[in-house]
Amino acid sequence: MTKSLQTSLIHTDYEAPSGFDAFPTAIHHASTVLFKNVAALRSGEWKEKNAYTYGLHGTPTTFTLEARLAGIEGGLYCLLAPSGLAAIAMIDFALLKSGDDVLLPDNVYNPNRELGRWLADFGVTARYYDPLAGAGIAELMQPNTKLVWTEAPGSVSMEVPDLRAICAAAHAKGALVALDNTWSAGLALRAFDMGVDISMQALTKYQSGGSDVLMGAVITRDRAIQDRIAMAHMRLGLGVGADDAYLVLRGLPTMKLRFEAHDRGARKVAAWLKSRPEISKVLHPALEDCPGHENWKRDFTGAGGLFSVLFDPRYTEEQTDRFVDELKLFGIGYSWGGANSLAVPYRIQAMRRNWQHGGVLVRFNIGLEEPDDLIADIAQALAKL
Numbered sequence: 001m002t003k004s005l006q007t008s009l010i011h012t013d014y015e016a017p018s019g020f021d022a023f024p025t026a027i028h029h030a031s032t033v034l035f036k037n038v039a040a041l042r043s044g045e046w047k048e049k050n051a052y053t054y055g056l057h058g059t060p061t062t063f064t065l066e067a068r069l070a071g072i073e074g075g076l077y078c079l080l081a082p083s084g085l086a087a088i089a090m091i092d093f094a095l096l097k098s099g100d101d102v103l104l105p106d107n108v109y110n111p112n113r114e115l116g117r118w119l120a121d122f123g124v125t126a127r128y129y130d131p132l133a134g135a136g137i138a139e140l141m142q143p144n145t146k147l148v149w150t151e152a153p154g155s156v157s158m159e160v161p162d163l164r165a166i167c168a169a170a171h172a173k174g175a176l177v178a179l180d181n182t183w184s185a186g187l188a189l190r191a192f193d194m195g196v197d198i199s200m201q202a203l204t205k206y207q208s209g210g211s212d213v214l215m216g217a218v219i220t221r222d223r224a225i226q227d228r229i230a231m232a233h234m235r236l237g238l239g240v241g242a243d244d245a246y247l248v249l250r251g252l253p254t255m256k257l258r259f260e261a262h263d264r265g266a267r268k269v270a271a272w273l274k275s276r277p278e279i280s281k282v283l284h285p286a287l288e289d290c291p292g293h294e295n296w297k298r299d300f301t302g303a304g305g306l307f308s309v310l311f312d313p314r315y316t317e318e319q320t321d322r323f324v325d326e327l328k329l330f331g332i333g334y335s336w337g338g339a340n341s342l343a344v345p346y347r348i349q350a351m352r353r354n355w356q357h358g359g360v361l362v363r364f365n366i367g368l369e370e371p372d373d374l375i376a377d378i379a380q381a382l383a384k385l
């Protein structure tokens, strides 16, 4: 067919030679996915991830990322969401309906708590439990409790829950257990071995490692649960961008080495902080004074870069704010899992129902800098208290 210049700008007869191969996963940008013929279009089922139907429902780039993430956790299925928080919301919308009840740990990631407040508008009650309740959670289970959220550890105050006991109690009453497994990246905690039904990850953190992308994942082993979450994923239109998926894929080969380096650095800085008179408590799960340390010891194989400290109550918030401001190598900002160290003060008393400790809480993300340099930086900032 002869084509006008305008049409030839759109339609071309050229086909690149086949046989190109390289290590990186190709980045497929697409809204429209093309079918060979109408029969192929009619036979495509978006839920079966063995064919392509529409960009939102998967491309080779996103399917590859999903498969690799499921593999890391020993799961069978994975769905990607545009942020960790979107992954949390997708789980709630998939598994809860009017009349249901959900339990959340009192130290839960704060936007998850905020989502719990919103659920009331949909006729779902959200109640909060002591993260160290363990088997005691059985007393809180109601016949309409359909979902128990867990976070191991809570990413500000760092209590490590007894996941095995919580899962056993929840399952005995017919509820599912979802775990926000971001802290361990799925590397240092085998969520499904604990009995967890759904593992959620903020890929924004260690999987990306670059502080440059937002993404979340929901990983399961059970086809029926996966199908329910996949319906929510489709109905809410939670696709991710191809370039973002590529950034996360690019981070995966180095993730374990980075995680271990964060872990070594954080333990060194945490141990040093423990020796300081300005600090009353170091909330690092690998240290004995962290609530739930015994659960960490039993269930985890590592700790990564995130932990918190409590300043001695004799220091005012003005003083500890000054400490944070004086840090040179630590950025002031949320998130973690990137190469740069971060520090954030939290008004923990206002976030929790029964917070027992005095003193300001400051959370550290230990990046990939030389730990001795970070210690020297913290020392000079403490001197300005």
Ligand SMILES: *Cc1c(COP(=O)(O)O)cnc(C)c1O
Residues within 6 Å of the ligand: 082, 083, 084, 085, 086, 109, 155, 180, 182, 183, 202, 203, 204, 205, 214, 215, 216, 335
């Ligand atoms: C960051 C984070 C999230 C949310 O991830 P975003 O991609 O920032 O939305 C959820 N849970 C925990 C524990 C996190 O640290």
